[in-house]
Amino acid sequence: MDISTLPIDDEQLIVRVARQDAKALGDLYDRHGRLVFGVLTRMLGSPESAEEVTQDAFHAVWQRASTYRAERGAVRAWVVAIARNKAIDWMRTKGKRAARELELDAGAELVGASQPDEEALTAIRDERVRAVVAELPGEQRAVLELAYWGGLSQSEIAAHTGVPLGTVKSRVRMAMVKLRDRLAQEGGGQ
Amino acid sequence: MNEHPVDELGALALGALDRSERERVDAHLRACATCTAEVAAYSAALTVYAAAVERPPAPALRDRI
Numbered sequence: 001m002d003i004s005t006l007p008i009d010d011e012q013l014i015v016r017v018a019r020q021d022a023k024a025l026g027d028l029y030d031r032h033g034r035l036v037f038g039v040l041t042r043m044l045g046s047p048e049s050a051e052e053v054t055q056d057a058f059h060a061v062w063q064r065a066s067t068y069r070a071e072r073g074a075v076r077a078w079v080v081a082i083a084r085n086k087a088i089d090w091m092r093t094k095g096k097r098a099a100r101e102l103e104l105d106a107g108a109e110l111v112g113a114s115q116p117d118e119e120a121l122t123a124i125r126d127e128r129v130r131a132v133v134a135e136l137p138g139e140q141r142a143v144l145e146l147a148y149w150g151g152l153s154q155s156e157i158a159a160h161t162g163v164p165l166g167t168v169k170s171r172v173r174m175a176m177v178k179l180r181d182r183l184a185q186e187g188g189g190q
Numbered sequence: 191m192n193e194h195p196v197d198e199l200g201a202l203a204l205g206a207l208d209r210s211e212r213e214r215v216d217a218h219l220r221a222c223a224t225c226t227a228e229v230a231a232y233s234a235a236l237t238v239y240a241a242a243v244e245r246p247p248a249p250a251l252r253d254r255i
Contacts, residue, residue, distance in 0.1 A: 029255045037247040039240050051251050058255045071226050072219070073203075073233035080240060081233070084205055126242040133239070147206040148236070154206045169201065176200025176232055183235040 010075035203232035
């Protein structure tokens with residue numbers, strides 16, 4: 001039996017990337033590139049910018065693979081966190097941030113962005129996410145979306161919205177607890 | 191051991207802490223498996239939250255990775 005044909009998990013891939021295995025980086029991209037590109041397109045507002053930053057993100061994955069710590073979360077979450085940081089850097093340097101930061105009603109876009117050819121299970125998951133997000137009080141949904149898609153910190157949200165920092169923090173905390181309680185079990189895989 | 195920064199773990203996973211806050215929470219996480227597992231759970235939830243926007247990049251992008 002050829003051991004090289006056995007499926008390997010993300011953590012094994014990251015170890016290989018840390019050893020500068022270019023094929024392993026390509027495999028990681030095949031697994032998570034759609035998510036990274038989708039998140040970056042949503043954050044940056046254009047596929048062209050998202051492509052540029054996707055490259056930056058996987059370059060950073062290549063450089064930083066040895067710093068991945070499994071106890072902090074799945075590889076997929078780590079890769080997306082790197083990509084989001086790259087997008088935030090990009091928005092700061094290109095000055096594109098203001099155009100998108102107050103776009104509060106991302107919930108509708110979240111639904112609309114689903115691909116028509118996605119598998120049924122994905123559609124069910126997305127429907128669950130939509131329902132969970134829709135259940136959040138509007139002010140909690142707003143801070144979640146400003147932070148996740150707008151890349152704003154809590155203090156930046158407070159400064160831009162005029163809402164007291166303590167209130168922003170409690171809204172973020174409550175939104176995150178609800179997401180965790182309702183969605184975390186589904187996010188451990190892949 | 192510092193008090194567990196439970197109120198800030200979600201914001202950390204979200205990337206919404208300011209630098210000084212993040213460094214303080216990160217320092218705690220290095221010594222606290224309980225809070226680290228909490229951050230992992232928040233991160234997993236955010237991955238599911240984000241997955242609804244997945245979309246395929248242009249095939250040519252793969253050659254530039």
